[in-house]
Amino acid sequence: MKELKVLAVVVFFTLVTYWGVEPYAHSVMHKNVEEAKFENFQYKDLKAPAKGDPAKGKALVAACVSCHGIKSQGMKAPMDPVAAAQAYGVVPPDLSNAGAVLDEKFIANFIVSPTHAGLVKKSAMPGGMADAQGAADIAAYLKSIAPKEIKPKEAFEFACGRCHAVRYDKWTQIGQTPKTKADIKTGVDLAKMDFEKKVGQYQLKLAGYLGKLPPDLSIIVRARSEEYLKKFVENPQHILHGTAMPRVGVSKEGYEKIYKYLEEVGDPSKPKREAVGPWVIGYFVLFSFLAYLWYKSQWKGLK
């Protein structure tokens, strides 16, 4: 009994120290994150659009495809990523999955004014491409052509992947790193060098457009808390005031997909941890039980 009291004292001071250096200290250091509002990707500051008509939107989208591709509707991008970056600083996204990842209200507002909806000072996409009703129609059209189910990585590619690389998944801002073969006699791999040059050209333009090269997101789930990431994506200005990162306008479902992808890449051992953990701990519970029996038998009649 006396030993349990001693243990209680040790545990108490250990927990106080833990509380002080972890939850408490972090709440002080990351006050801005904790206090930042979170509205579950509702974008309450944006006006609700009028009801859109997909059929009218389909006609209006002709204005979009001079820069954007819509592969699922058979419309290819007018320029490759590097050429597009030379022209705009960043490649305009293919809109096939826009309706599956983005919030419809956000799309309608973004078409009218990308800087207003994106909360940034400048945007490669010009504003006023349609009036409020037209924008609502285009948003409804994009929603109508969106696939019902997209893969986590597709959500990431559309919303984040044109500015952020994920090198642990071989993703670059201009797409997946292709498999290439080096010449067996010399070790020279021209196709690889060509691709790397293109990535480099794109990154230079992108950094010029945004002021810096956006970070690689391979292990961002380990470097930032879940709370930080969702609040940052919902409204980058709330967390990093003045950042060049625009509000992307993802929907709640879209964000969950993106996070799933980032977690799969950034924390690949999670399923294995959960599978192995109980066995290891179970082993030591059994070990302790047997050790306890041994201890009791050895100390019998000693006191």
Add this chain to the structure above:
Amino acid sequence: MAHFDPNARPFSHQWLNDRLAIDTLKRVLSTEYWIPKNINFLWAMGMVLAATFGVLLISGIFLLMYYIPDTKQAFDSVNHTIMGEVGYGWLWRHMHGVAASVVFLIIYIHMFTGIYYGSYKRGRELIWLSGMLLFVSFSAEAFSGYMLPWGQMSYWAGMVITNLFSLGSLDLQGLVEWIRGDYVPGQAFLGRFFMLHVVLMPLIIMALIVLHFGTLRIPHVNNKDGEEIDFEAEAEKWKAGKRKEAKVIPFNPVFLSKDTFVLGIYFIFYFYLVFYHFEFAMDPVNFDPANPLKTPPHIYPEWYFLWSYEILRPFPKNPGLVAFGFAQVIFFLLPFLDRSPNVAPANRRGVFKFWFWFLLVDMIVLTVMGKVPPMGIYTTIGTVAAWTFIILWILLPFITKAEKPVRGHK
């Protein structure tokens, strides 16, 4: 001339005994290595530390197979190769990282147990001193290991800590550059800290562990009442079968059975942390690659260095360094600053009882204040706690000199 039995079969008991004296070794090191009976689970912390060091060594060897000490590849070799591509690499890394943190928790428990029961006095001074050398070596090992993933915190902590060697207004930039091998942390810096972490410090630690065990053999371990035990006489009682009367037990198997049980409980706790709560030991900031152009908003050491960091921080540059130096060496002097001949638990030692609990609480306050940003009320609390630490140690000789002899044991 030793006698070798020519008829002994190779590697038989007799054969080995002639050559290695295994029976004597077993007796001296285990079955007749006497431990007081009057102890609690805190006496198993030495074994827990040895086991944790074993975990660190083994997991470290596995990590060493894939880690690349190159500033361009180190980060990815840890975070991609080991964490994602090597089978169970994540398990070795999390075990290594968590054990590196937990080992300090156990070291502190072990130290405060020693302080509480007065286990650094009356023949046990060298146990304390060799233990303190181990503490310093573990600190160097932990710090050098923290450099290796080459993340933001590795880089900037390396920058800040090596800067301390400029020694304030002495401004010894040459010394700092000599330690780094460069103007700023770079390849030379990573290479030498890698060497320290995987070769030199582990060798030193292993030698010191042997010394620490050695210092224990003659004075024996202390007990809950600080009672002076005649180990020979008590051992005779045990050997005569008076298990109940004898105040001692053999290390093996009696003490070992309890140690093993405590180890089991400890490993449940440890693996719970490894699988479900490892974040505390792996700072998020270090998952951003080292970037010399971008200083992180908060730079802080791992939790086990925070108390001494906080003794440095609230003061101006030069006095801060003096206070920091004071904090580093003062624990070494404990056996000589404690002027009382009493070897007894702190709660029976009058004013020393309060000294002990004040010191413990003060160090926890320093630890927490060492992490929060130095602003407003935190600076005030940190300054007061740093002064309290210094004053407590200055008072120690006076408090203990005036201490009344403790008579009679419960």
